[in-house]
Amino acid sequence: MSKIGFDSDKYLQLQSQHIRERIAKFGKLYLEFGGKLYDDYHASRVLPGFAPDNKLRMLEQLKDQAEIVIVINADAIEQRKMRGDLDISYDADVLRLKGLLEGRGFYVGSIVITQYTGQPAALRFRQKLDSMGIKAYFHYVIEGYPANVPLIVSDEGYGKNDYIETSRDLIVVTAPGPGSGKMATCLSQLYHENKRGLKAGYAKFETFPVWNLPLSHPVNLAYEAATVDLDDVNMIDPFHFEAYGKTTVNYNRDVEVFPVLQAILEGIMGECPYKSPTDMGVNMVGFAISDDEACREASKQEIIRRYYQTAVAVKRGTSAKSELVKEELLLSKAGCKPEERLVTGYADAKAAESNGPAVAIELPDGRIVTGRTNDLMGAASSCLMNTLKTLAGIPDEEKLVAESAIIPIQTLKTDYLHGKNPRLHTDETLIALSVSAATNADAKKAMDQIPALYGAQAHSTVMLSHVDEALFKKLGIMLTETPVMESRD
8 A cells, every 4th residue: 555645735735825926926927738738647656645637637727828739740640549557649638638627617718739841631621720710829840949030030030920919928838748749839939029129038838757866766767667667767968957956856858958948048038047957847746745755655656657567568569668777777776676666566476376467456545356367358357357346355165257148248259250369358258247237236336436546556477468568557547467478379
C-alpha cells in the first residue's frame, strides 16, 4: 500500500496564485502547458496524492480568466499519429480534449494547426472544424526555424501565421502530445500582439523535471525513464546558476533552445524578461511534496515499471535496444532493481509452482492474488477472476462461470473464427461473467467489484496479448510483463 506523499490542496492554492502573479506581471499571459492537461497519470504515480486531473482543478480556480487554445501539428494529422495511452489519433484527441474541457466549464477559444504546408489530411481536418463552427487557424513552416531569428521575427516569419483572436488574460496553450508547436504558437501570438501595440508575455508550465528537487531525485529520474524515446535528459540549468548562483533542474531541450528563445523574445519585446529556462517556468509542484520518502519509493516503482515496459517493447521490435540501456542506467542511478517490484516475485513463484505462465495482482489494500493458465482461461483471465472473487469474499473453489458456458465461446474462437488459442482472454472472461451475473448472485457480486481494481499492480511472467494489455489499462491496473513470449506462435 502506497503512502500519500503529495498535498493536492496546497498545490492547487500555490500553483494558481503563482500563475496569477505571472499574469499580473505582463497583463496578458500565454502559458505553454507541457505534458498532459487532463489525465496526468504519470504524476499521480510518482507523487502519490496527486490526482490525475489536478492541473485542470488548478486551472478551474482561474476559469474566469482562462481561454484554452489547442494546438496540433499538421504532420501528426497527415501521419495519423496515435496517443498510445488512449489508442486514439491526435486529431480525435483534439476534439476529445475540447469536449472534456468545455464539459468542465472552460472556454476553448480555438484550434491551431501548426507546421501547415498543404497536407491534405490537415486541410480536411480544418474543413471539419469549420463545419462544426469551431474557430481554426493555420500556422506555417518558417525556413531556418528556430535559428534564423531575423526571419522568424518578421512579417515573413511569425507575421505570416494567422493571428489567433483571443479575449482573456490567460491563454493556456495545450496539445495532444509533444512536438505539436505550443511554444511557437505562443511566440507567434506575442509577435502579433506586439505589432498591435498590446502588452503580453510568455511562460511555461512543465511538471517534470521538478526544478527544485535534486537532479538525482527519483521523481526526476522517473521523468527520464518515461521519456527515453524522446531523448530527454535532466540537467542543471547553467543559465540559472550563472544568473543567481542557485542550482535548479531543467531538461536538455529547454536549456539548448534558451539562447534562441532569448533572442526571439528580445526581437519581439525589445528585451527578454527571463535570465534562464527555470525563470520561464511557473511549476510549484515541488513545494507540495508532503512526504519525500513516499514519493521516492513511488518513483522507484515507476522506474521499474518503465524498465519492464521498455524491455517488452524492445522484444516486440517497437523500441530500440538503446532505450533499454538507458532504463537500466536509470535503475542503477535510482538504486533499485526489477525484483523490488513485489508483485513480480509472486507471479514468478506461481509460474514455478504451476510450470506455466502466471499473473499476480496486488490490490490497493496490499492483498496479492495469483492465477495460472488452465484449459479454459489464460493466466491473466484466471488471475482477474480470482481477484474479483477475493474482493467479493467468494471462496476460490466456487465457479462463477460454468464450464458449459465457456466451451461454446472456445468453439466459436477456434472452429468458426479460426483462432489458435481456445483460452478466454480477459475481455471474453468478463463478458462471460456478466452473462452469468444475470442468474448467479455471486457472479453479480464479483462484477460489482470491478471498480475496486483501479490502482492495482499486476505482473505477468510472459508477454500478454494486446487485448489483455488493453483491458488491464481500461481497468486502471498497472501492468508489467517479463519480456518472454509464451510461444513462438
